Amino acid sequence: MLKVKIAGLGHYLPEHVVSSAELEAEYGLEAGWIARTTRIYARHRALDETTVQMACYAAQDALAAAGMAVHDVDLIIAAASGRQQAIPCTAAFIQRELGAPDGASACFDLDATCLSFIFGLQTAAHLVAAGTYRAALVVSSEITRRSLNPQEPHSAVLFGDAAAAAVLVPTPPNETAQLVCEQFATYSSGADLTTILGGGTLHHPNDPATSPTMNTFSMQGTGVYKKAARLVKPFMEQFFTRANWSRADVDVVVPHQASGHALDLLVARYGFTPGQVVRNLAERGNCVGASIPLAFSEAVANGRIRRGQRVLLIGTGAGLTLGAIGLVF
Amino acid sequence: MLKVKIAGLGHYLPEHVVSSAELEAEYGLEAGWIARTTRIYARHRALDETTVQMACYAAQDALAAAGMAVHDVDLIIAAASGRQQAIPCTAAFIQRELGAPDGASACFDLDATCLSFIFGLQTAAHLVAAGTYRAALVVSSEITRRSLNPQEPHSAVLFGDAAAAAVLVPTPPNETAQLVCEQFATYSSGADLTTILGGGTLHHPNDPATSPTMNTFSMQGTGVYKKAARLVKPFMEQFFTRANWSRADVDVVVPHQASGHALDLLVARYGFTPGQVVRNLAERGNCVGASIPLAFSEAVANGRIRRGQRVLLIGTGAGLTLGAIGLVF
Structure with a gap:
């Protein structure tokens, strides 16, 4: 803590x-x-x-x-x-x-x-x-x-x-805000599922062998979804044990807005209610690294998240990495 | 600590x-x-x-x-x-x-x-x-x-x-190893002194307006040297005050091997003896981010740095940023 x-x-x-x-x-x-x-x-x-x-x-x-x-x-x-x-x-x-x-x-x-x-x-x-x-x-x-x-x-x-x-x-004295639990795990067996091959030393922009396509994003969407779906449940069980939280203790879940299917999983398979989960995907899309803080900031701005509430930030990223932070806002 | x-x-x-x-x-x-x-x-x-x-x-x-x-x-x-x-x-x-x-x-x-x-x-x-x-x-x-x-x-x-x-x-019990003091400061007035303009969103590799030269390193060497020379002394005074170290307390200084002139400054202007300062520049050049840890690792491998000694890692980087870490190895 x-x-x-x-x-x-x-x-x-x-x-x-x-x-x-x-x-x-x-x-x-x-x-x-x-x-x-x-x-x-x-x-x-x-x-x-x-x-x-x-x-x-x-x-x-x-x-x-x-x-x-x-x-x-x-x-x-x-x-x-x-x-x-x-x-x-x-x-x-x-x-x-x-x-x-x-x-x-x-x-x-x-x-x-x-x-x-x-x-x-x-x-x-x-x-x-x-x-x-x-x-x-x-x-x-x-x-x-x-x-x-x-x-x-x-x-x-x-x-x-x-x-x-x-x-x-x-945290100022007498306030409850805290970072309760952090957990990250990278499964590099999935490193090739989500890539931009260029932009580094392997396919440098000035290397004549680097093609424009190498500088663009490529994702094996089904592969990522299947791997994440298999890994997220044990990852979350471990997180809740370490945080000493139950699912019902979480006031608001702010997930990475990866896709509609990924967000549905949180409800269908991991036991959150639709009311717990912030979704801004429909009008924002997947904003990569800005996705979680954007959804968080919008939820605070529109009153959905209030001071003192327990918030779970959670997502997957290329790597393949799973990450979660539980905090009292 | x-x-x-x-x-x-x-x-x-x-x-x-x-x-x-x-x-x-x-x-x-x-x-x-x-x-x-x-x-x-x-x-x-x-x-x-x-x-x-x-x-x-x-x-x-x-x-x-x-x-x-x-x-x-x-x-x-x-x-x-x-x-x-x-x-x-x-x-x-x-x-x-x-x-x-x-x-x-x-x-x-x-x-x-x-x-x-x-x-x-x-x-x-x-x-x-x-x-x-x-x-x-x-x-x-x-x-x-x-x-x-x-x-x-x-x-x-x-x-x-x-x-x-x-x-x-x-640190295992009864051992003295510790990180004593860390200090970093970025002077973005010098952000344009050391650049690779490409490789990001501003001059994306697939932008037809991006030239090969934009994907290469450019440095206003004299400008960096003058700015760093002016900033390093007060930065180090502050560091030594915070670390409660004197220059003589430092067994070995491991500087970023930016250039011969930059290394000379440590001796000529900042009061270290030539014997305190690790130099591998002559046969290694400036190895960018790997420069400090390479010099550190080589100095440990060849017996120059031993357990229990006080080591100062120090350097400048594009930004322009100054950084120093004092530790007991």
Whole structure:
């Protein structure tokens, strides 16, 4: 148990919205196919915004919710699958674009694809609880457009763009906020199920053998679903034992919005009621690393999650990794 | 102070060595120019090895030094500027290639360019000290070849390839190992001094406007040197105050091997004796994120650093970020 508090959450959605009907026309899919198979009706797409700009809009929203200023923050973690550029880290650009004081915060990036935010939350929580930093900003900003493969419409239609952020501080005296339990496990037997082959040393952008398709996302959706469905139940049993929580103790579940099927599993197979589970998939799509904090931030903004409630953040990410954080908000 | 111990360090150097004379011929530079201006005589270059293979050779070396097996590790952090591919994280591939048990460790990547390893060490130390993980593997593996710009020989000649790793465990009873002090500060006013513009959402590999040069490293060397020279002294004063150490208390300084000039500064301006400072630059070059752990691992392997000694890991990275960790080995 760590005595840390999410002092504020914030998010940003790019202005442009793409409907599933538009994508069906673009990719030559039967009308209604996307909503029927994925339950996604629309998603936001960044056309003019940059990764860093979106991150800063979300961070400003989180700081405002916390009643804090940029100079209060001394740790910035950009926790996302997508970065602005290869060098330097995205977090440094966020410090600059926010107008945060030069030299007053430490900046690094953390990547575990769709679980980047909750891994970042774990790291930030430990560093803040230990007193190493006073206040941490964890930001996930994702722009997917150029990484989608139109030849693989079943994955290309899933993704949306968004940014979301959280500010972490030590829990003030007499408040109940805490991080109760964290659990992560990577099953690298599934490492090839979800990939972008390019973007690194193996298929460098300047390697003539690197094809444009290698720079796009590819997912064996059925393989991921089957593997996750098999692994999630024992993973969650272990989590609830360690957290000393029952399913009924959880006020709100904020899952990674991977797909309609993945969200249905939480209800059908793992015993949560539909009322416990936050869903924003229909109008947001899968926002990669920003998915969990976006759903969390929206649920707090619309009053669905209130102070003192027990919240379970849970998801799967490429790797294949399972992750869960239980907290008192 | 954190009661954690670096149970073992390890490293791997690619077989192929490129001399400065060879590079002078390749880039059309005057004979002797590289050694005279950078003090680098040779560097290793990965021709056949992959980022993940090199990481695993270093990790196996570190595990052997620790007397541990892959199944002892439950956290793997790939802490480097370079990754194998964009999705999934490099750490997941390291888990698989090491033959570590599926699902028995959590994997993510961390990036702060040349300071990736010491940021990773900080995170791993807190997570292990808190008991969240039993043993953490922090690995930095860097392959720079395709990211070098032959039109910018003053930076292209600096870099070498290497991998290095550390295994962290809770300090056993009656041992003195500990992490004494950590300090990081990012000065994003210097974010544009050291860049690879490509490799992210701003200049995506599939964007027709992205040029090959954008995918290569660019550094305003004089600007970095001047900025770092101005910032390092107050940064170190603050570090020594917080650590309650004097310069003479430090048995061995392991600096990032950024350049000959940067290493000279530690002696000339900051009061360390030449005997305190580990230098492997001449035969290794600047190995980016692997630079600090490689110098650390080599110094332990050759007996220069012994158990119980006070070690200062220190460096600058793109961002511009300054970082230092003081520990009892």
